[in-house]
Amino acid sequence: AQTVTQSQPEMSVQEAETVTLSCTYDTSENNYYLFWYKQPPSRQMILVIRQEAYKQQNATENRFSVNFQKAAKSFSLKISDSQLGDTAMYFCAFTGADGLTFGKGTHLIIQP
């Protein structure tokens, strides 16, 4: 079975700082995809970034980037120049043969 672990239930940083959210996963599959979703107070699930397991290059979307370590089964999210609007729950997710499996989430608070 696929499992996704987010070890930081809550994090708080000052505006403009850089923050890294951790995620590890467990799978026996070789071909899969990893995602980070953002859930602001509005409750909407928003796709932040996606990574294909067969690609060695780390994905980047503007201020958001990932550090993908396939051998270690680690997939962390780095947010640069954090903004107040980044305050949200962040979910790491893995998709393989069993569909999309989520971690329990990290509540990120950006302080002014």
Added chain:
Amino acid sequence: NAGVTQTPKFRVLKTGQSMTLLCAQDMNHEYMYWYRQDPGMGLRLIHYSVGEGTTAKGEVPDGYNVSRLKKQNFLLGLESAAPSQTSVYFCASSYSTQYYGYTFGSGTRLTVV
């Protein structure tokens, strides 16, 4: 382009009552899913469908039934609601199970008293 639409957005039920949550997508996606979100638990898969007329159980299917009579609609039913079913329910759809990730609806907050 509406994407994934869930109705209703909020609902309060009494224990033992029944209800149906409707999910509609206009992206011609084959795959559709129902998740529940509880504090500290992330999102857990209830049921899913890989195409019109198909359904399958997910991680937490007990107490729920689903139907996919039309490709664009996926219904989640609670036959006899229990307080343990108080949760936020999300519907999602996808073109495939993997690359594209999922498109989510805005959620339904259900309270069972």
